[in-house]
Amino acid sequence: KSRKTPQLKLYMIAANKPFLLFLLSFLLIGIGSGSWFTLLFIFIDSYLAMGSSFAFISLVSMTSALAFLGIWRNLASIFDKQKTWISSAVLLVFGVLGMSWLTPGTTSLWLLILFVSLSHIGLIGVNLIAPSLLSDIVDYSKWRYCADYSATYFSLYTQVIKANLAFGGALGLAISGMAGFKPSDIVFSDTAVLGLHVGFSWLPVVLILLSVFLIYKVPIDKRQHQIITRRLSIREMRDRPLAISE
Numbered sequence: 107k108s109r110k111t112p113q114l115k116l117y118m119i120a121a122n123k124p125f126l127l128f129l130l131s132f133l134l135i136g137i138g139s140g141s142w143f144t145l146l147f148i149f150i151d152s153y154l155a156m157g158s159s160f161a162f163i164s165l166v167s168m169t170s171a172l173a174f175l176g177i178w179r180n181l182a183s184i185f186d187k188q189k190t191w192i193s194s195a196v197l198l199v200f201g202v203l204g205m206s207w208l209t210p211g212t213t214s215l216w217l218l219i220l221f222v223s224l225s226h227i228g229l230i231g232v233n234l235i236a237p238s239l240l241s242d243i244v245d246y247s248k249w250r251y252c253a254d255y256s257a258t259y260f261s262l263y264t265q266v267i268k269a270n271l272a273f274g275g276a277l278g279l280a281i282s283g284m285a286g287f288k289p290s291d292i293v294f295s296d297t298a299v300l301g302l303h304v305g306f307s308w309l310p311v312v313l314i315l316l317s318v319f320l321i322y323k324v325p326i327d328k329r330q331h332q333i334i335t336r337r338l339s340i341r342e343m344r345d346r347p348l349a350i351s352e
Contacts, residue, residue, distance in 0.1 A: 138313030140274020194231025201225030206307035281305035
């Protein structure tokens with residue numbers, strides 16, 4: 107039996123197309139949501155001048171997101187993890203894009219709460235489905251390469267979690283800052299407002315939609331995963347030593 111070298115292990119991971127699509131998709135949606143989330147308070151407080159309601163907005167939106175955890179889990183088990191991921195991401199897009207239409211002085215508190223809640227509900231759905239979908243991809247890797255690299259896959263996934271939100275936040279702040287948006291200003295120029303909208307809404311929406319396209323291309327749906335697990339079970343039974351009775 108050939109010895110699995112680190113180079114061979116790296117090749118097996120790099121050649122795993124479903125994993126690469128998943129990782130890139132999760133990276134993009136993390137950067138987009140990180141940019142949005144970092145600028146959320148600035149957008150509400152400095153731009154909309156509704157910072158006094160931020161705690162209440164956060165309470166309602168987070169409570170709504172937690173209430174949807176069970177719904178996302180049930181949808182993933184009834185339908186498909188990819189479809190549930192896509193539905194969550196589309197809901198996130200509606201929330202983030204909806205906030206770009208809000209203007210100072212005319213925005214209703216409950217309309218703002220609606221869009222923030224949609225964003226959080228969508229984001230929590232994506233984060234709930236991601237590790238479960240990765241587990242399916244790990245099963246595919248076990249079947250294809252006859253080796254278990256679960257720890258490596260989830261380690262890379264964890265590193266992306268740490269990097270994408272931080273990078274997204276820095277990117278959002280950089281874009282709005284280069285456009286001249288300063289939270290301390292009372293009046294904002296058109297260029298500054300444009301920069302805020304790019305970093306807070308438009309760029310995140312583009313990245314999230316790219317993420318949806320990539321996750322749609324992952325060739326492991328519910329039916330494919332059932333086939334993979336069945337084949338893994340057959341292989342395990344075949345390779346298991348037979349018990350010898352006396």
